[in-house]
Amino acid sequence: xxxxxxxxxxxxxxxxxxxxxxxxxxxxxxxxxxxxxxxxxxxxxxxxxxxxxxxxxxxxxxxxxxxxxxxxxxxxxxxxxxxxxxxxxxxxxxxxxxxxxxxxxxxxxxxxxxxxxxxxxxxxxxxxxxxxxxxxxxxxxxxxxxxxxxxxxxxxxxxxxxxxxxxxxxxxxxxxxxxxxxxxxxxxxxxxxxxx
Amino acid sequence: xxxxxxxxxxxxxxxxxxxxxxxxxxxxxxxxxxxxxxxxxxxxxxxxxxxxxxxxxxxxxxxxxxxxxxxxxxxxxxxxxxxxxxxxxxxxxxxxxxxxxxxxxxxxxxxxxxxxxxxxxxxxxxxxxxxxxxxxxxxxxxxxxxxxxxxxxxxxxxxxxxxxxxxxxxxxxxxxxxxxxxxxxxxxxxxxxxxxxx
Amino acid sequence: xxxxxxxxxxxxxxxxxxxxxxxxxxxxxxxxxxxxxxxxxxxxxxxxxxxxxxxxxxxxxxxxxxxxxxxxxxxxxxxxxxxxxxxxxxxxxxxxxxxxxxxxxxxxxxxxxxxxxxxxxxxxxxxxxxxxxxxxxxxxxxxxxxxxxxxxxxxxxxxxxxxxxxxxxxxxxxxxxxxxxxxxxxxxxxxxxxxxxxxxxxxxxxxxxxxxxxxxxxxxxxxxxxxxxxxxxxxxxxxxxxxxxxxxxxxxxxxxxxxxxxxxxxxxxxxxxxxx
Amino acid sequence: xxxxxxxxxxxxxxxxxxxxxxxxxxxxxxxxxxxxxxxxxxxxxxxxxxxxxxxxxxxxxxxxxxxxxxxxxxxxxxxxxxxxxxxxxxxxxxxxxxxxxxxxxxxxxxxxxxxxxxxxxxxxxxxxxxxxxxxxxxxxxxxxxxxxxxxxxxxxxxxxxxxxxxxxxxxxxxxxxxxxxxxxxxxxxxxxxxxxxxxxxxxxxxxx
Numbered sequence: 001x002x003x004x005x006x007x008x009x010x011x012x013x014x015x016x017x018x019x020x021x022x023x024x025x026x027x028x029x030x031x032x033x034x035x036x037x038x039x040x041x042x043x044x045x046x047x048x049x050x051x052x053x054x055x056x057x058x059x060x061x062x063x064x065x066x067x068x069x070x071x072x073x074x075x076x077x078x079x080x081x082x083x084x085x086x087x088x089x090x091x092x093x094x095x096x097x098x099x100x101x102x103x104x105x106x107x108x109x110x111x112x113x114x115x116x117x118x119x120x121x122x123x124x125x126x127x128x129x130x131x132x133x134x135x136x137x138x139x140x141x142x143x144x145x146x147x148x149x150x151x152x153x154x155x156x157x158x159x160x161x162x163x164x165x166x167x168x169x170x171x172x173x174x175x176x177x178x179x180x181x182x183x184x185x186x187x188x189x190x191x192x193x194x195x196x
Numbered sequence: 197x198x199x200x201x202x203x204x205x206x207x208x209x210x211x212x213x214x215x216x217x218x219x220x221x222x223x224x225x226x227x228x229x230x231x232x233x234x235x236x237x238x239x240x241x242x243x244x245x246x247x248x249x250x251x252x253x254x255x256x257x258x259x260x261x262x263x264x265x266x267x268x269x270x271x272x273x274x275x276x277x278x279x280x281x282x283x284x285x286x287x288x289x290x291x292x293x294x295x296x297x298x299x300x301x302x303x304x305x306x307x308x309x310x311x312x313x314x315x316x317x318x319x320x321x322x323x324x325x326x327x328x329x330x331x332x333x334x335x336x337x338x339x340x341x342x343x344x345x346x347x348x349x350x351x352x353x354x355x356x357x358x359x360x361x362x363x364x365x366x367x368x369x370x371x372x373x374x375x376x377x378x379x380x381x382x383x384x385x386x387x388x389x390x391x392x393x394x
Numbered sequence: 395x396x397x398x399x400x401x402x403x404x405x406x407x408x409x410x411x412x413x414x415x416x417x418x419x420x421x422x423x424x425x426x427x428x429x430x431x432x433x434x435x436x437x438x439x440x441x442x443x444x445x446x447x448x449x450x451x452x453x454x455x456x457x458x459x460x461x462x463x464x465x466x467x468x469x470x471x472x473x474x475x476x477x478x479x480x481x482x483x484x485x486x487x488x489x490x491x492x493x494x495x496x497x498x499x500x501x502x503x504x505x506x507x508x509x510x511x512x513x514x515x516x517x518x519x520x521x522x523x524x525x526x527x528x529x530x531x532x533x534x535x536x537x538x539x540x541x542x543x544x545x546x547x548x549x550x551x552x553x554x555x556x557x558x559x560x561x562x563x564x565x566x567x568x569x570x571x572x573x574x575x576x577x578x579x580x581x582x583x584x585x586x587x588x589x590x591x592x593x594x595x596x597x598x599x600x601x602x603x604x605x606x607x608x609x610x611x612x613x614x615x616x617x618x619x620x621x622x623x624x625x626x627x628x629x630x631x632x633x634x635x636x637x638x639x640x641x642x643x644x645x646x647x648x649x650x651x652x653x654x655x656x657x658x659x660x661x662x663x664x665x666x667x668x669x670x
Numbered sequence: 671x672x673x674x675x676x677x678x679x680x681x682x683x684x685x686x687x688x689x690x691x692x693x694x695x696x697x698x699x700x701x702x703x704x705x706x707x708x709x710x711x712x713x714x715x716x717x718x719x720x721x722x723x724x725x726x727x728x729x730x731x732x733x734x735x736x737x738x739x740x741x742x743x744x745x746x747x748x749x750x751x752x753x754x755x756x757x758x759x760x761x762x763x764x765x766x767x768x769x770x771x772x773x774x775x776x777x778x779x780x781x782x783x784x785x786x787x788x789x790x791x792x793x794x795x796x797x798x799x800x801x802x803x804x805x806x807x808x809x810x811x812x813x814x815x816x817x818x819x820x821x822x823x824x825x826x827x828x829x830x831x832x833x834x835x836x837x838x839x840x841x842x843x844x845x846x847x848x849x850x851x852x853x854x855x856x857x858x859x860x861x862x863x864x865x866x867x868x869x870x871x872x873x874x875x876x877x878x
Contacts (some may be wrong), residue, residue: 002695007310008302009693015301019862065285066292066710067523068300068573071860074869101721102288102714105272105281112278130728131721135232137457137782141210141225148217149738163594163786187757199769203777210781214407214788226742228778230749233725235775236488238757238767240718242522246539247712254538254545260455262709266716273723282677284713289864290681291710294688295527297861299577303607304854306583308847311605320840326605327844328851331719335852356848361804363845365811366837367597369642370614372790372816374461374593376614376641379462379787380634381780383414394418403792410791424821428762429835456776457783489779492771495763521711527709531704534852536711541763600838601847616819639820641787646813653809656799 014160042083045154050092054153057146059168060107061159062136069160073103076159077110083156084114088123096129097146099139104131140164160182204390207382262287330356395416400655406648413644417636424639426632428620431603435469435588438563444478446562449585450497451575454568456489458592463491464494464618464631465590466567470497472625473565474505481513482561484537486525486571489520494542509542510549523574530579546623558583560630564566569595576607589617590617678867684866811837 049056060076063069080096087094091097096111098104108129115124132142144167147155159163209224221393251259265287271280315321333349334356345353388394417553428436442448450470452544452638454462473479483498498515501507509515516537519525528536533555539545546552554560558579564573567590584608593614602608612618615638618631684706690696691703729743757767800806817823818834863869 005302005693008298008306011306012297012301012689012858015858016862019859020866023863023866023868054757066288066295066714068296068577068857069598070289070292070296071857074860076866078869098721101718102285104721104724105269105278106285108272109278109281116460127728127731131724133229133233133725134236135228135720135779137779138229138232141782142229145222145225163783166786166789167782194692199773202773206774206777207781210778211785214785215404222739222742224778226746227749227774228782230746231753231770231775231778233722234750234753234757235771237718237722238486238754238762239491239518240520240715242762243518243715244539245543247520247715250538250545254547258705259712262712262729263716265709266713269713269717271721279673282673284681284717286677286680287684287706288710288713290684291524291528291688291706293681293861293864294685294692295524295578295707297685297858298689298692299574299581300854300857303577303581304850307605307607308601308851311601312847315604315738323840324844324847327841328848331845331848332852334848355846357804358807359841359845359848361598361807362811363849364716365808366815366842367594368808368812369816369819370593370597372642372645372794372812373614373638373819374458375617375784376592376638376645376789376791377461377634378458378780378784379410379758380414380637380641382784383411384418384460384634384637385777385780387415387418391831401795403796406791406795407788410788424825426821427824431830455779457779459776459780489771491762492768492776518717524707524710524714528704528707529714531700531707535704535708545802597838597842598846598850600843601850604839604847613819619821635821639822642816642820643822645791645794646816648791649798649809649813652795652798653800 028116029191037076039079039082042079042154042156043086045156046083046086046090046092049153050090052153053093055093055095055151056083056087056156057143057152058094058096058155059101059143059155059157059159059161060098061157061161062139062164063160064100065102065106072160073100077103077107079156079158080107081110081114084111085118088115088118088120091123094128095146097139098129098131099134099136101131101134104129136162136164137167140167143168200389204386207386211382326355327359331359332356334360400632404668409644409648411640413641419593421633422636423628424633424636426619426623428624429617432609432617432620433624435612436472436588436621438588438609439469439476439565442473442476442479442563443481447480447482447560448473449558449561449579450481450483450562451481451486451564451566451571452490452494452568453486453566453571453575454490454590454592455487455570459493461592461614461618462567462590464615464629464634465612465621466493466497468618468621468625468629468631469565469590469612472621474501479512480555480556482516482533483513483518484529485518486522487568488518490568493622494518507595509540510544511551511669514546514549514551515541521579523571526571526574527578530576530582532557546653558585561585563588565589568592569599572599572608576602581607614619674867685861699730 058080060080061069061073063073065073074147084094089152094111096107098107108126112121112124115121131137146152147168155168157168206224206227209220213221214216248259248263265284268280269284271277273376283342312321314327316325331350333352336349397542425624450473452466473481481501483494494515494517499515501513502509507513517540519529519537521528525536534546534552537546540549543657561579561583562585564575564580564585564587566587568571569591572589572591572595575589576587579585587607589599590612591614593616596611596613596617599608599611603611603624612621615631615634618634622629622632687699688703688706691699711844726747729747732743733740752820753767753770756764756770760766798805798809814830815834815837817826818830818837823830860869
């Protein structure tokens, strides 16, 4: 045992067992989950996008899978799975833009699984998940011009974001759009509801 | 001198965006996209030599295993073979998890808590102790089904909220300092290096 | 009063640009002082003895060059002026490599230091947080060759440098990788750490400073100006303090005006409703 | 043993090896985990081209189908290949590559980041409203700390600097520490969910 790590190991084991205990306990008991406005807004946003025959744009965060931010990226991919299933149900068009190299194949698989899980695998299009660039601000400028082209009806951003998110959502004011942005960041969960 | 002119044109091209979206801005934007991606691609390619080719020269052939795993990620381009991507992805996530679990526990939880306890002697220590406990309780969102939270939790949440608002006020002022510094840099470049008014 | 309620955003842009330009043209040269965490970095670097080994890491990107380059210029020039220090340097972010090359080539030319004997520049190390853990575990495996291509095994300086524990001080610039540096190098091997941080992220690292994991930090341009006052030069950061202060004051005024107009509007709406 | 459990098994084994190497001083685990960490970097490096291939495919498709503003995609491909070849031929420290980087990439990066300063100003005027006690505390603290850290505040009176030091070292540290610890606990909880297979989104080749 490395010196001075006994307490650390104890805390890790304790937190792990508490988590495992509550996951096991949650299977049988029905917990009331306060509904979160953002999730309901997604259904409405996708419905609106289908009416306007425009694209639903999604960003699962800009960080990777193997660092301290991976927890936030996983939750982004989880919501991507939900959004893809909703889009597949409505038959709308989905566009997922990616900034991290390792997240690209994973996000594509998540969308493919979502389409196949409701039996619409043939309407799945590989180009719906695109890598733009790994430079943080070049990515933000690229997303801005996608949003301003006018083809996007709903912009959903769930995951870990930094200064570039201000730039992406700033395009909201200049093109009167709304963004459904839910940021797990350590600063307060800033939340807009945004569709064009 | 030509370099400064190119830099100034790029600066004004992107800055023109604030007034109106124009072809000059779109050109600057796509230049930024292309040069930014190319720069990090070239630098990463140059890492291939020291990280992969040098160990092979030194006879460490185990390096072929991660190279093979990395190549599995290209199975994405072949229909029906996507499941092969699972190997490199699960290895990467496994390493990431193993490192961050240990790192988070010792640096972000235990060391922080132990410092909160050891410095409890002074008045500041007590204040920090109360603040930390209240902020952690503030993030405690589950409620009994009646929806009302116990009095202790309600008080702790109020104190936690005050601490959080002071912290966000401090963060807010630092964000202003940071953003103004960046804008200042560009204006100094345009006035100083380009038009050398200053 | 009506006009104050909604100023067009382009006028605000012009106001901000004027508030920055005026002090640049007519500087007020207000005094700049160094706060406690800045002096701690100065003392830590000043107390380096010949033969100490320093790990110099650049993890800021080209976009916040203004803020971070003024920090690294002053701190690194102070570091280079110390005699007999062994430096291992690496860039953890792609565009940080631009500045690392400038510093290390000036170290070789201006200070007549020899690559391989006095310093080893590993250049850009790919991989982000995992690369930091990789460096900490075993430098020779993480970066077998330095940026000029010669093998680390042949460099006589690297003979007694194997992993994180062989360093006496880690100096980092940039917040993106500071989390992993604390987690995988300085906490694991108990090495002193000083770091320059972008003002946006400085607050998040305050707990590390108070708990002693981070021995000193520079808070954006304010920290850089403080360090310049310590090494006795009136460098770019100190000159930028005047326009920074004036533009910050403008932001405060904008907030106050915005709130006054908001309150006035609310009272008008309230009085209209009660009058009806 | 279907594929999901196979990948889950790999992740669990590698996580446990790295954890054991982190906590215990066993030489076998140390060498294995050091190798695994290096492998993870190599995998990321080798996989880099997948992103570039999909990027190029997107732009070529945009040119082929003559979508709106397709000529920008053509411009992107030309500049991208040009800068890549300059970088690879003359090496990233060569003079031509540094010329491109210093005179095009650095100004563009700093400019785009500096625009945030302008939007901060409009946001300060339009969005930062004193609606509740919380936002009052936030704005008052922000103004005091801003005065305390800039040279104007120091010129007006040293009181601001002293209050700023107090605000930074006591309440802000406590709150940041609280956030840090809660964030850490959340990350551990999610790590456990991945190891238990509850969190499946990322494993390819299975349908929920």
